[in-house]
Amino acid sequence: MTGQDAGLDAGQDATRIDTSRPHPARMYDWYLGGKDNYPVDEEMGRQMVAINPRVPIVARANRAFMHRATRWLAGNGVRQFLDIGTGIPTEPNLHQVAQEVAPDARVVYCDNDPIVLAHAAALxxxxxxxxxxxxxxxxxxxxxxxxxxxxxLDFTRPVALSLIALLHFVPDEDGAHDLVWRLLSELPSGSCLTMTHATADFTPEEEAAQATEKLRAAGVTLALRSRAEFARFFDGLDLVEPGVEVLHHWHPELGEPVPGQDDGVMAGYGAVALKR
Known part of the structure; x- marks a missing residue:
């Protein structure tokens, strides 16, 4: 297989896209200024921005973190990537960043949103x-x-597991930590975990509750975790310096700054860790 081959599911029919309710991937696309979203996604996005005007900046800073982390991993010898919760393609995508550093990098994207499948060719x-x-x-x-x-992917060689802006949609009662452990359990020593996660650590309690409730009413579960709660996902792994950090403080030298990200505290954490 080459980078021009069809995807693993290219022959299957896409599940019907539900445009009656907002979807996190499409809302994220709207925050980033994309066009692959629907009025219901834009409406919910606007409600989130009304609560916290910095949400689009956080989304862009989250994307920039993924670029820097991927660049760091590829620059340190990682040649295989498993990206779960891929989202709608927004260039540069993870494989473009990885293959710019290492042209032979192998990347598997995974998502459950039919609209991502519809745009899979771009990936x-x-x-x-x-x-x-x-x-x-x-x-x-x-x-x-x-x-x-x-x-x-060759599971006898290190794999970088990427869970970007995903686990804050999986509450503890749905076994979020067990899911991460299960995914890592079959990856060999030297593999990596890259994660970002939304937090309410820097947000007024009333504001966070309002956002969570609006999303819940629309069928979207939001599990905002503290720094300590986020750090638990990395138990038993070796964190790459500087460890768990607000998004734009993790190796800023590896990418371009996002306009506005230094105007306030970033409502999200990111980290990369190595499996022993």
């Missing part, structure tokens, strides 16, 4: 030397993800 335009594939699956089905990722 598959990689280098001739590398591989980019897409599979349709939910993070709550780690066995399925791992089984199908093995068709592309």
């Amino acid at each position: 598959l335009r990689g280098t001739p030397e590398g591989v980019t594939e897409y599979l349709q699956a939910d993070v709550r089905d780690p066995a399925v993800i791992l089984e199908r990722a093995r068709e592309v």
